[in-house]
Amino acid sequence: MSDAPLTKDSAANPPPADALVVLDSVNKHFGALHVLRDINLTITRGEVVVVIGPSGSGKSTLCRAINRLETIDSGTITIDGAPLPAEGRELARLRSDVGMVFQSFNLFAHKTVLQNVTLGPLKVRRQNKAEVEARARTLLDRVGVGNQADKYPAQLSGGQQQRVAIARALAMEPKVMLFDEPTSALDPEMINEVLEVMRQLAREGMTMVVVTHEMGFARSAANRVVFMADGRIVEEAEPHQFFDNPRSDRAKDFLSKILQH
Amino acid sequence: MLDFSFLDLDEYDLFGAFWMTVQLTVASAIGSLIWGTVLAAMRVSPVPVMRAFGTLYINIVRNIPLTIVIVACAQVLAFRLEITLGAGPDIDDRNFRLAVLGLVAYTSTFVCEALRSGINTVPVGQAEAARALGLNFTQVLRLVVLPQAYRSVVAPLANVLIALTKNTTVAMAIGVAEAAFLMNEMIENEARPLEIGVLFAAGFILLTLPSGLLLGRLARKLAVKR
Numbered sequence: 001m002s003d004a005p006l007t008k009d010s011a012a013n014p015p016p017a018d019a020l021v022v023l024d025s026v027n028k029h030f031g032a033l034h035v036l037r038d039i040n041l042t043i044t045r046g047e048v049v050v051v052i053g054p055s056g057s058g059k060s061t062l063c064r065a066i067n068r069l070e071t072i073d074s075g076t077i078t079i080d081g082a083p084l085p086a087e088g089r090e091l092a093r094l095r096s097d098v099g100m101v102f103q104s105f106n107l108f109a110h111k112t113v114l115q116n117v118t119l120g121p122l123k124v125r126r127q128n129k130a131e132v133e134a135r136a137r138t139l140l141d142r143v144g145v146g147n148q149a150d151k152y153p154a155q156l157s158g159g160q161q162q163r164v165a166i167a168r169a170l171a172m173e174p175k176v177m178l179f180d181e182p183t184s185a186l187d188p189e190m191i192n193e194v195l196e197v198m199r200q201l202a203r204e205g206m207t208m209v210v211v212t213h214e215m216g217f218a219r220s221a222a223n224r225v226v227f228m229a230d231g232r233i234v235e236e237a238e239p240h241q242f243f244d245n246p247r248s249d250r251a252k253d254f255l256s257k258i259l260q261h
Numbered sequence: 262m263l264d265f266s267f268l269d270l271d272e273y274d275l276f277g278a279f280w281m282t283v284q285l286t287v288a289s290a291i292g293s294l295i296w297g298t299v300l301a302a303m304r305v306s307p308v309p310v311m312r313a314f315g316t317l318y319i320n321i322v323r324n325i326p327l328t329i330v331i332v333a334c335a336q337v338l339a340f341r342l343e344i345t346l347g348a349g350p351d352i353d354d355r356n357f358r359l360a361v362l363g364l365v366a367y368t369s370t371f372v373c374e375a376l377r378s379g380i381n382t383v384p385v386g387q388a389e390a391a392r393a394l395g396l397n398f399t400q401v402l403r404l405v406v407l408p409q410a411y412r413s414v415v416a417p418l419a420n421v422l423i424a425l426t427k428n429t430t431v432a433m434a435i436g437v438a439e440a441a442f443l444m445n446e447m448i449e450n451e452a453r454p455l456e457i458g459v460l461f462a463a464g465f466i467l468l469t470l471p472s473g474l475l476l477g478r479l480a481r482k483l484a485v486k487r
Contacts, residue, residue, distance in 0.1 A: 069389055087307065089397065096395025106390035109485045110409050120394035123404060154486035165390075172394060 018045045019078075020176055020207050021066060026075035028061060035061050036072065037231040043176070048208045050218040050239070053228035054254060059211045060103075062228070063180045066209065067098040080175055096124045099169030099177040103184050105161040107153035113140065113164050114149040120172045132171075139167040143197050159190030163197055170201075177201065179210040195221075215258065219243055227251045263459060267451045278443035279464055285360060285429040285439055286468075290422055292365035297372025302402055304377055315373070323370040327431050331363035335435040338362070353438070360432035368425050375417040379410035384487075412483040419476035423469045440464060 021043040028036040035058045043049050051059045064070040066077060068084055068091060077084040079098065085091045107116050117136040121127045140146045143163040145156070153161055162182055169177060179198065183191040195217050202208060202221045212218065218225055218239055225242040227235040227250075235248045243259075246252045270276075303315035322330065338344045339359055346358040383406050391405040430441035444461045448454050 067393055069393065092392075092395045092397045094395075095393055098393070100390070100393035102386060102390060104384075104386050106384075106386035108387060108390070108405055109487055110412065119404065120396070123400055124395040152486065168390075168394070 019043070020045045020047075020080055021209070022076075022078040023062075023066075024076045024078070026062075026065065026072050026077060028058075028065065028070065028072045035231050036065065039075070039233060041226065041233060041236075043207060043209060045207055046205045047223045048202045048206075048210065048221055049224050049226055050222040051209065051211045051226045051228060052213065052215070052218060052254075053234075057228040058231040059228045060180050063178050063209060063211045066176075066178055067095050067100055069100075092124070096120065096172055097175045099172060099174035101162070101165050101169055101177065101179045101182045103181040105153070105158070105165045105185070107161055107165055107168070109153055112150050112152055113145065113156070116153070116164060117168045117171045120168065124172070136167070136171055139170055140164070142200075143167045144193070157190060158186045159193045162186065162190075162194045166194075166197055166201075176207040176209065179208065179212065181211050181213070183212065183214055213258075215243070227254070229254070263456050264453070265456055265460070267453055267456070268460070273443060273447055275443065275460075275464075278438060278440045279468070281357075281437065281439040282426070282429050282465075283468065285357070285364065285432055285437065286422075286426045288361045289364035289368060289425055289429070292361060293368035293372045293421075293425070294418075296365055297369035297376060298407070300369055300373035301376040301380065302399075302407075304373065305380055305402070307398065319370045319373060322366055323374075325367075327363070327367050327428055328434055330367045331360055331431055332434055334359045334363040334366075352436075356432075356435050356437050360429075360435060360437045364425065364428060364432070368421060368428070371421045371424070372418065375414045375421060376407075376410055378417070379412075379414035380406055382413045383409045409485050412480075412485050415476055415480035415483055419473055419480070422476070423473055426469050426472075427465060 019042045021041075023039050023041040026036050026039040027034070037058075039062060041049075041062075051062060053059050061070050065072050066079070068077075079094060082094070085094060107113075108119065111119065114133065114136055117139060118129075118132045121132040121135070122129060137146060137149060140149055143166055145160050145163050145167070148156055148160060148164075153164070156164065166177075166182075182198070183194050186194065191214065195214060198208070198210065198217065199221050210217070210222070220239075222239045225235075225237055225239050226233055227242065227246075227248070229250045235242065235246065235251045237247070242251070243255065246255055268275075300315050300318060303311040304319070306312060306315075335356065338346075339355060346355070346362065349355075387405055387409065388401050391401040396404065429439055432439055433442040433445065436442070440461055444457055447457050451457065
């Protein structure tokens, strides 16, 4: 077997009708480093796609490119049929439909937990304050931090902060949720409480792109695993097929390093 | 050793003069805070023209002596262009407004630079998270970045405020009857420079010391916990 990409060529197969996020021949460089090489990826509505791969393989950049926190050099990204706008009001509107959860939580440090969750709906959607707060409290209950609503982020554990960050993203009622290594900054005993919230979301049919090193989560919650290395999508497969029977040497090598210890 | 017997509060309006100093300080402080914030927003904005204007303004105005800035306000604006800032015929009122304008133009550059360093202390993830929610540039700045930046620069801003309080003495150059103006007059009349110097120095310390201490406490209280 070779290391050649085993992904399907999207030009030959047009994206399915219920495609929500479509990346077509996306390229990006950081100076001389070619971090995204001809990425073609289609995420359909309700699908949970887990992106895994070694450090520096471009998976975080891929995730951040989807809501244009990273610009791309060439290719197109389409969300719900509309191409990603350049800077400005259109881009802000698009971002409001794409939830993002960061590795370092990035909760607003000067606002309470409740204010973190209500900021977007109040200032971007300009919704009614009482309704927004009621919905925010429901969301906080759902992720299990309802009793922390009036605390500041620094008073919460990492796991609690990340669950608030998920609630903050959900408050915008996004079409798709992006998770950029959501558990990488957490203590081991807090990883599961965050993953459980994500599993629940997946069960409810949320479209999710998850960059992670949690192979257990990939196995149990993903519809599809995307394996990246050196800026390329090397392999795409259903989780059980990918983990039990990887096709590319690069994926075999990666899995042998992380699974056998 | 020091003899204050010459001091006649009916003859010299000491409190009135210091009251003028306070008025100059407060008006200029508010103005510089606003204009300094606008300048800081320009300097971090994604629009190149705004960034260029901000940088140019700071580097020119900051490097001109305050006396020249204030005298220029009076000479150029008031006498050449006859811009009186809506002050009417009252010369004292006009001079006060011109002095405030000069002090704001000058002090705002220091407010801006303090604020810009405060913006740099806000982790980049805060702005990213705000952008990811769909907030636009002004909202990101106004709702997320600046509130945290202000809290981290209360102490440096206290320095700027103290410097401003003392810089109001330059308004004397265009005839504003503040503390230093009275001091000069008293030294000329009484020929007791030591006592008068001590008196006015103490007056300024009385003004700046409490505000410095207060803002120092405020800085500790407002610090953002991460």
